[in-house]
Amino acid sequence: MSSPCDPQHAPAGDVGAALMMIDSRLKSIYDGTTGTDAEQRALTDQFIASLGPKGADDVLDGTCTLIYLFMRWLRLAHEDHDKDVIEYVVPSFVATMRQMPRSIRPEAIPTMVGLIIAAGTGLSPSLWRKQYGPWTSDEMNALEATAFLLAEHINRVTDDRDFATRLISEALADIPMDEAEPGED
Template sequence: MPPVWDPAEAPVGDVGAALLMVDARIKEIHEPEDESEDGAEAERGELNRLFVASAGAEGVQELLDGTCTLLYMFMQWLRRTHEHGDKDVIEYVVPPLVATLRMMPRSVRPQTVPTMVALVVAAGTQVSPNGWRSQYGDWTPEEMNALEATVFLVAEHINRIAGDHNFAVRMIAETLTRVETDGD
């Protein structure tokens, strides 16, 4: 396996920021604020634009790498969980993911779905998703939206398995805390 595809060699990125992004989306779905709030989607879009502008290219790359690391971590949990039940993670994760992504054509462009599926398959087969993706050049804005949706959907898949809307985020947050504690 080329070094960049090896998860141990791949850049980790800003997993904390990626986790906050996923957590915010999960809370949006499960703990909606005032439903009558007009312009909330436009406001989120503007906040995302401001974040990207303030983070600069390096910050955006750190977020993308962190998001791919988060996807890898989620898929490793799913792989172990499915293998424990003698099931194939790809068989149980990819079809519902594709079906859901295809139902979101405004947020996830159809041409990005194969890339998202490949990222999930890479992560599920213990290949670095950001390392795999790096062979195709720079990320496109459409892929960034699709990546956010993909990681959110994989987290929601974990939450459904666990029967807890906060399980996926809590699992990663606890892992990050342990890593920080062990590193001190």
């Protein structure tokens, strides 16, 4: 029986733009050129505004697709060692988010945990979230942080600062151009 939250029913969104934002954040952290959170947020807001409402929704869906792909990779990696991805990823994820009270509102943490659990069990994070109503502005920082933290976790597991970005970039490069036409969901 197929779930209404099955990833095959979800729009992929603008994975490239979402990946660019996450990669930019990773590089700034790794290179020590973080600037201030306000500066980073202003640049991100300016980029999203330049996309318009449809483009912003596409980046949001793309971020959920990244979360799904990162959790899928983590699930497969953990299964190779007979471990449960939820058991090993969720506790450290929650602990890290709780240490970010200026960027992540505490009430957004359970939703982000739900997203990664949905993705970790093979469900679409965006479709799982949509069943609870529209996204809130308080969830946007948390959503970006979720994708970032998963990418950084993958990079630490592999001991390769570019692994998560390369993983998605290579997957995108393998998609035939007729499947990647703009405007198709």
